[in-house]
Amino acid sequence: MAYYSIQGIQLTDLAKQFGTPLYVYNADKIREKISVLKSCFSNIDLKIKYACKANTNLSILRLMRAEEVEIDVVSPQELELALLAGYNGSQVTFTPSGVDFSEIEFAVSKGAIVNLDNLSVLEKFGQKYGTSKGCLIRIKPHIFGGGNEKIMTAHPESKFGISIHQKAEILDLVNKYGIKIIGLHQHTGSDIKDGKTFIDAAEAVFEFAKDFKDLEIIDLGGGFKVPYAPNDPGVNMEEVGAAMSNAFQEFCQKYGKKLTLWVEPGKFLVSESGTFLTQATVVKRDPVKTFLGINSGLNHLIRPMMYGSYHYIFNASNTDEAKQEEYRVVGNICETDTFSFDFKGKQNERLLNEVKEGDIIAMANAGAYGFTMASHYNSRFLPAEVLVDGGEARIIRMRETMEDLVRNQI
Missing domain, CATH: 3.20.20.10 (Alanine racemase)
Structure with missing residues (x-):
């Protein structure tokens, strides 16, 4: 199951090693997208300029x-x-x-x-x-x-x-x-x-x-x-x-x-390389729908709330599709911060393998306009970032501390 690992490393192992919320990037995927671009333009002098606002x-x-x-x-x-x-x-x-x-x-x-x-x-x-x-x-x-x-x-x-x-x-x-x-x-x-x-x-x-x-x-x-x-x-x-x-x-x-x-x-080169890892904090069975709360929010990934954008969401802790349930995936910010939108930009429920509190909930296509648009809203820390390259994972941005949050305040 390609979505559950990056270069042979399980997403759950990455979450355990580096904590959550966590942005993880696959270097091989970025190289693959660069190669695709170079091969698709023929007999011309082509220069690729990475629109770095994406990441x-x-x-x-x-x-x-x-x-x-x-x-x-x-x-x-x-x-x-x-x-x-x-x-x-x-x-x-x-x-x-x-x-x-x-x-x-x-x-x-x-x-x-x-x-x-x-x-x-x-x-x-x-x-x-x-x-x-x-x-x-x-x-x-x-x-x-x-x-x-x-x-x-x-x-x-x-x-x-x-x-x-x-x-x-x-x-x-x-x-x-x-x-x-x-x-x-x-x-x-x-x-x-x-x-x-x-x-x-x-x-x-x-x-x-x-x-x-x-x-x-x-x-x-x-x-x-x-x-x-x-x-x-x-x-x-x-x-x-x-x-x-x-x-x-x-x-x-x-x-x-x-x-x-x-x-x-921008997005073309880095979007698919990124996976955003979060942890299920609460499964709230409401009379209307079941809410799946995670330890993140629009402060870390604003694209769904800003653009109504779709991110593929899955339970990285459970690969068993025998028992699935529909969940409205929501964040922990004091604001409506839904992650589960359909392709028409409407909030919806996602069919996920059964979720238990503590499971790792992953979101695909998080390599572009994820961390770069993140904020300190609700005074929460920004996520850490990890790059997987050559089958090894290394931290490329440390997780913030309270000292970081107040560093420039007087």
Whole structure:
């Protein structure tokens, strides 16, 4: 049973060794996803930029660097983490949204490539750097795509990117200050499983690119869907890779030179690597339903409550399917913090192998936007993190203590 162990180590043994709540990551799964991406894009110059907001643990970043995956960051702090992990500035792309220009200056000072997403920042960049520094522009292609409205980023009302309808204003600034635009970028959203959405967005970028003569890069973002349950289909990367590669080759021929295609997967690379381990604290048989309480909450994994996202949940302590029961899986936070949502974003019950208090309750697809979105709500400690690599498990983030919680308070 693949879900019950990682590289031959039982989840229950990991919980016993490191305690719960616990994020566990499978290094082999990350390498597998990197390999899939590299193999699905053919006859083009491809560069993978890991969107590290999905998981910024230094050990994960070092693993990405060792696999020759570069990095996309969205804050000065993520940039600093990338440098600590061994990246040099030129391997980092800084793609912020609505930040003060001082953050752009900081990124440039570290040698990062900046990706600008509004006209105000573009003009300030021109005034400050003129022709001396190149940059990317993030455009908004007015494409609808993504799992739900909270993770769609390319539609007309999205805050991200400069609208494709503002090309004239962009070109005015580029010409006024001699700004060297080395790349165009777009990101449609997350959980996209069909190639058509990517191609529609790509075609919008290709059309937009005709008036920019110094391009070296086309960055089509990420958003490739991952499977969330044993029978849930993910994106067909062979199909998407082939379609995007062909479209990119055709564009390069029309443009008159070979460019580099960048993709920015975050969730695709790390989501399936992660398993979140918790412990059953109470089985509460209510007249309406049976609640399964665990020693965690939305403070540790907010995706279900924030997005109505689905996580496959199972009882890692009991592999016997002979006796199962429906449970509403809930947390210990003083707030409604349900973990069990269906694929339509509605709270539901999950059919689990019989649960007893003390059992280890595991949640799959916890490698992306799990720990990075965790908080100290209710003044509870953040979970520990463990990486399994080469058949061995090692702690990569210590469990917090009360001293950590009050360290910066005065």
